[in-house]
Amino acid sequence: xxxxxxxxxxxxxxxxxxxxxxxxxxxxxxxxxxxxxxxxxxxxxxxxxxxxxxxxxxxxxxxxxxxxxxxxxxxxxxxxxxxxxxxxxxxxxxxxxxxxxxxxxxxxxxxxxxxxxxxxxxxxxxxxxxxxxxxxxxxxxxxxxxxxxxxxxxxxxxxxxxxxxxxxxxxxxxxxxxxxxxxxxxxxxxxxxxxxxxxxxxxxxxxxxxxxxxxxxxxxxxxxxxxxxxxxxxxxxxxxxxxxxxxxxxxxxxxx
Amino acid sequence: xxxxxxxxxxxxxxxxxxxxxxxxxxxxxxxxxxxxxxxxxxxxxxxxxxxxxxxxxxxxxxxxxxxxxxxxxxxxxxxxxxxxxxxxxxxxxxxxxxxxxxxxxxxxxxxxxxxxxxxxxxxxxxxxxxxxxxxxxxxxxxxxxxxxxxxxxxxxxxxxxxxxxxxxxxxxxxxxxxxxxxxxxxxxxxxxxxxxxxxxxxxxxxxxxxxxxxxxxxxxxxxxxxxxxxxxxxxxxxxxxxx
Numbered sequence: 001x002x003x004x005x006x007x008x009x010x011x012x013x014x015x016x017x018x019x020x021x022x023x024x025x026x027x028x029x030x031x032x033x034x035x036x037x038x039x040x041x042x043x044x045x046x047x048x049x050x051x052x053x054x055x056x057x058x059x060x061x062x063x064x065x066x067x068x069x070x071x072x073x074x075x076x077x078x079x080x081x082x083x084x085x086x087x088x089x090x091x092x093x094x095x096x097x098x099x100x101x102x103x104x105x106x107x108x109x110x111x112x113x114x115x116x117x118x119x120x121x122x123x124x125x126x127x128x129x130x131x132x133x134x135x136x137x138x139x140x141x142x143x144x145x146x147x148x149x150x151x152x153x154x155x156x157x158x159x160x161x162x163x164x165x166x167x168x169x170x171x172x173x174x175x176x177x178x179x180x181x182x183x184x185x186x187x188x189x190x191x192x193x194x195x196x197x198x199x200x201x202x203x204x205x206x207x208x209x210x211x212x213x214x215x216x217x218x219x220x221x222x223x224x225x226x227x228x229x230x231x232x233x234x235x236x237x238x239x240x241x242x243x244x245x246x247x248x249x250x251x252x253x254x255x256x
Numbered sequence: 257x258x259x260x261x262x263x264x265x266x267x268x269x270x271x272x273x274x275x276x277x278x279x280x281x282x283x284x285x286x287x288x289x290x291x292x293x294x295x296x297x298x299x300x301x302x303x304x305x306x307x308x309x310x311x312x313x314x315x316x317x318x319x320x321x322x323x324x325x326x327x328x329x330x331x332x333x334x335x336x337x338x339x340x341x342x343x344x345x346x347x348x349x350x351x352x353x354x355x356x357x358x359x360x361x362x363x364x365x366x367x368x369x370x371x372x373x374x375x376x377x378x379x380x381x382x383x384x385x386x387x388x389x390x391x392x393x394x395x396x397x398x399x400x401x402x403x404x405x406x407x408x409x410x411x412x413x414x415x416x417x418x419x420x421x422x423x424x425x426x427x428x429x430x431x432x433x434x435x436x437x438x439x440x441x442x443x444x445x446x447x448x449x450x451x452x453x454x455x456x457x458x459x460x461x462x463x464x465x466x467x468x469x470x471x472x473x474x475x476x477x478x479x480x481x482x483x484x485x486x487x488x489x490x491x492x493x494x495x496x497x498x499x
Contacts, residue, residue, distance in 0.1 A: 027361050126344035133304045133416075134358055135333030 043153030058168020087187020116236035119219025150212035337407025
């Protein structure tokens with residue numbers, strides 16, 4: 001099969017898979033229970049990594065921006081920039097890129113790999129077949145709670161990441177003394193653009209869907225054994241990262 | 257009763273089922289036997305709806321399974337219990353939750369009734385007191401019994417078992433065989449077992465279908481196997497290789 005035919009075949013399979021996933025759950029009570037479990041797994045269990053990544057990214061981006069703007073021998077003389085520019089660059093950078101994209105690339109590795117491996121393992125151990133034989137739409141039963149939990153929790157994590165990024169910047173300001181917290185906060189506030197906030201939220205929902213749906217898809221079509229389950233996890237993470245970056249570009253082009 | 261009429265199945269250009277005709281009777285242990293690659297598993301998968309035959313009809317009573325609409329198929333599936341080769345117990349659920357799973361999904365029972373039914377099923381497979389354990393904490397034989405308990409938790413009409421003795425020691429195999437025979441007679445269900453274990457064939461086979469390279473080469477009762485092998489060289493070869 002040629003690469004173009006293979007691409008169309010994969011897209012077709014994904015559409016058919018989503019057709020099966022996006023159906024009314026067989027039993028509301030069981031679905032609710034699964035949804036709560038997945039929300040805990042995707043949201044609460046990802047808190048530590050999101051907090052760490054956000055604080056460090058915020059601090060590092062603040063320091064590096066400040067260093068570049070005040071460096072001798074730069075494009076423009078260092079005194080020309082008010083230090084509030086650092087807050088402006090980091091604040092907008094956080095909204096537009098750091099919070100949604102960096103967080104989701106990290107979540108691709110954590111949540112995406114986890115979902116793909118879990119469903120892949122269920123597939124190769126016939127648990128998916130067991131659902132089907134019982135008369136349960138397995139794609140829906142297994143994947144819908146994960147996708148919905150992702151759509152609820154990942155945007156929440158991204159909003160939190162945005163605040164923590166800025167807090168990381170505040171910590172960097174205090175720790176290095178390169179600029180004052182007032183200058184940093186004034187920079188953030190003066191350049192705040194509501195469109196960027198909306199963009200962050202749009203990205204967060206799109207990326208959440210990419211992470212959970214692609215990971216579920218990769219897991220669901222796993223064939224073989226333990227080796228293939230591992231491969232499905234790796235393939236899922238790779239594809240999710242590529243799609244996140246691709247849709248990041250598309251959204252930027254469409255809205256900015 | 258389950259009736260297969262002229263079932264054909266292709267994987268690409270490989271013709272794996274070549275016009276299968278068979279009848280599986282209620283209240284009996286019906287065995288499909290044969291060497292690996294002979295088409296047993298594909299036949300079983302077609303019967304439970306995991307594979308779609310390319311031609312032919314599968315009757316569950318008077319219902320043509322593969323020509324039913326989605327809702328109709330789901331109704332038939334709720335009359336089906338299946339014991340998978342690897343048991344297919346849900347790893348993240350305890351034994352009790354595994355057996356309760358179909359009841360929670362499809363019955364109108366309350367939690368107390370579900371618990372009673374689960375305990376009854378676990379006692380029926382001689383496995384009391386393991387309710388809180390996870391599948392990873394119990395032996396292979398116990399997993400098979402939990403699989404049977406889950407399969408019979410609903411009031412099923414049809415029980416399918418894919419290699420129920422694979423990976424088990426001879427003693428545990430006998431226990432599972434006897435359990436399947438007892439349950440089949442007790443509940444009057446149609447049991448279809450895929451097996452390449454000749455001991456199972458001789459111990460519990462009431463109706464036997466021998467498959468070879470996608471075709472049925474012989475069918476008859478357990479008592480007739482010895483006679484049948486004299487006339488079917490493939491069955492004779494399979495019989496000899498088993499001992």
